[in-house]
Amino acid sequence: MHTVTRPIIVFLCLGLLLLLLFPVVGSSFYTGLVTKIMILSIFTISLDLLIGFTGLVSFGHAAFFGIGAYLLAILFGDLEQINYWWSLTLTLSLTGLAALLVGWLCIRTSGIYFIMLTLAFAQMFFYFFFESPHFGGDDGIFMMNKPQINLATRQLVDLDNEHHFYYFVLAWLVGVYLFLSMILRAPFGHVLIAIKANEQRVRALGYSTPHYKLVSFVIAGTIAGLAGFLEAAHTSFITPAYLGWHESGMAIMMVILGGMGTLFGPVIGTFIVVLLQDFLPEFTEHWKLIMGAIIIFVVLFLPNGIAGLIYSISNRFSSREPGGREG
């Protein structure tokens, strides 16, 4: 766990400013790409809550992303007019419920069992959508319309407009970031961080750690569902591949590369990985070879990710504050 020092705040504000200005200069293609990256960032931040803060290595987090996307498409895909407020509320509560069920079974185990179990449950959901004839099977399903965000009768945001959609997702990203940093500053978050450091000691202090882990799992699952909801609204097309274990693997990669245990790290990691996924295939058909090599490099030489680098640089600048970096 890192505290957010002043250089980091400056860095984050600069990043936000860049994101705010980007649609002004970016082409339509890149605006869409950055929108996708920001949606995925919401997803990887939620995974970081599990991996980096609670110490739960979930290898099936993509399941909740996919469930969120599928729920929107299944429940509302045929409607002429989709009410944003209702569809969001229903999608998120059902995804949260799924996370509660899966979490309840998985939390009873730890370590390697937890990894394998989350993977297996994600695979179960994958096959559910893959084989189900009602939900499009392996072809996936289309959505006719995007949700409409109205307050009373006035339209607040027009999701068919790509700039509107961009800022809408950016607002959600900032919102999720602030929400999670608020949670992590609260006593609840301190318990989570302590669980990652030493669960037995936290239990000895009288905390019911399974409950804390379960709540963390449900929050992360629900936020992943939110990212899925946004993705479905963005692309209007959902396939079972969203739930596949390769997605979960890449999400872990994004978190580690960016730097786990920091909320902004996963955003950096997501940007880098998605841009690589976008550029590398132009050079070679076998781009996954390069991706694999990069992952191995990160595991061996950069285990704290890019955020770790940023922290060590910023600590050099703020050497007057020696407690800038905690445990």
Add this chain to the structure above:
Amino acid sequence: MEISFYLIQLLNGIQYGFLLFLMASGLTLIFGIMGIINLAHGAFYMIGAYLCYWLTGITGNLFTGILLAIPVSILFGYAVERLAISYLYQRDHLYQVLLTYALILIANELQSIFWGNDVHSVPIPELLRGSIQLTANQAYPVYRLFISGACITLAVAMYWVIQKTRLGMTIRAGASNREMVQALGININWLFAIVFSLGATLAAFAGMLAAPVNSVYPGIGDNILIISFVVVVIGGIGSIKGAFIGALLIGLADTFGKVLLPDMASMVVYALMAAVLFWRPQGLFGKV
């Protein structure tokens, strides 16, 4: 017809279970003794299948193909352990997952570079090509019996090695208390390398046996990897006996699931896993 039909399904389920056992026993040993979660295990299955296809094509015979592929798999497993896995012993599970995931990406790309992305079939040798007539219109292929026979032989051999030899004693000791084995002066690096290449070879051998039945295609290792995880979780991590029971359970559940509940066949396996874990979170034979 009914009874012979179910008999065939039963035999198919058992045969699939045996193959899963070859996969899962390596996976469970590698975890139990080395403390490594090895996602690349499916890659060894894939490599075994492709080696079998390649060498059978060159030599013209499945048996020589398999005989040549086995030493290659042993060497390959050893190389992967030395070059990649050995850096992970002191690391968190998270990094093990990530690095072995990268190995999958690399193995899949290498497969695509060397052998292309087509589906290949491997011919069954003349000797095993027939089938046993059960009723007028139900027959059971001999090759599937051969798979089961080979797996049983291997399982018995493994049982003998693990229970009766000095190496097996060391392996069992390593599974129950790694530090003590080290303290008694056994070269743990050597033990780890043997266990890993043994496990990798078992997985590759499963791939070789299955190649003529399932044919050989990209991504062949991915599905069986996840199912092997389910087997290991059901049986209890580190337990060979658990892997055996779990593999048969899953093999039968999967086969009969496809017959009885075709719409949700792949779900049956995971539902079984959830049920077992609900009852025993540490698996059937796992230590608490």
